[in-house]
Amino acid sequence: MLHPLLIRAPAATHSNIIKERYMEESHDIVIVGGGICGLATALALFSKGIASLVLEKWETLSAEGGSIGVHGNGWRVLEQLGIAEELRETANLVTVFHDVWQEEKKSTLTPVGKELRWLKRKDLIETMAKNIPAGAIRLGCHIAAIHPSDPGAVLSTPGGRVIRAKVLIGCDGSNSVVAKYIGMSAARSTPHTFLRGFTRYPHGHPFGDHFLRLRVNKRCFVGRSPITDTLVSFFVAFHIPSAGVTRDVRATRLSLEAFAMGTLLRTKSLATKLACLAILALLGTKSLGHANYDCGRL
Incomplete structure (x- = not known):
């Protein structure tokens, strides 16, 4: 049985995960959702020297789940993200x-x-998370509402915190608050x-x-x-x-x-x-x- 990934961020120490603690803040790029899509997006931006902040509503990154078949195109993506060799060590060809x-x-x-390997979701999540810079993933940050701003958008949490984003990227799954904000139809x-x-x-x-x-x-x-x-x-x-x-x-x-x-x-x-x-x-x-x-x- 796979257990959820749990990375805690002690006070005054370096970590790639921190708890939300500011009443109002601004960021160039905010990614809502800390699953595979959100972490991969943050890692891709980081590989190009672009900083971003990932907001995950749960208190841990969910590493539970089954396996994922990764074919040739997927391995090319993982190579560009810089984590392919590490993941190849976890799965046979x-x-x-x-x-x-x-x-x-x-x-x-x-x-x-072409190359085909089956990866455990746990290995994929943990490998991406540990290669994202310190402070770039924030846990326990549930987005309650999004409002337009110039530029970008303003995100608010149930506790009253405000996060301003020049660029907002939605990677928050089928019940996406970002999809709702931009008017996309509900998932079927x-x-x-x-x-x-x-x-x-x-x-x-x-x-x-x-x-x-x-x-x-x-x-x-x-x-x-x-x-x-x-x-x-x-x-x-x-x-x-x-x-x-x-x-x-x-x-x-x-x-x-x-x-x-x-x-x-x-x-x-x-x-x-x-x-x-x-x-x-x-x-x-x-x-x-x-x-x-x-x-x-x-």
Whole structure:
């Protein structure tokens, strides 16, 4: 299990993370959001000699999550950011796509054309954060409102602090306060559910450098790829058709659980059974968990 990155900034010491402590301040460039996008933007600016301030609403940088497949173009970006070599030390090279179509009972092996490695999100976040200059990331800084200014924008926090930015960059995810400020439409949900996780093999796994892509059926896709000699990443993607894509998350979880259980009971394919068991394990093991759902109005 991955634990969140926690970097505290003691008073009167150098650190790349500080707590907000000014009632009013001004910066040339402010980046809202301290995820992969926000940290990469700050690091790219720093590599060009341009200072910026990253504002993250949570008290820690979230390093939880699964793995990220980084292909050739991604590695070129990481090289430009100056962190590619460090990250290459954390992940093995994947050289073969192993595609399997369960229903058609066929499979192929295709060489990977360019560099492909699967990185743990934790490694990516921590590596970017530690290469950003001292004082450039501020934790626990929730932006409550944004107002136009000349030049730039004025950001305010619930505690009354004011941050003036000549340039404002939004990297704050699907519920972006910056997107709302500039009038972008709300993010839309899709009828797809993704489950990601890791499996550890203390004595080494038998999968070599192959990235398995298993098409169970039209609704289910399973992926498995090595990260290191003892760590394997996997994901399960489900398409759950529904009348509306804004269905309650709890109802979607219940639908996925029911679909996986039904498929497990009727399938004769060992690979499909394993995929369903992985889904049910990730969703939880409470046998009466479905009774606790208040699905609301669907």
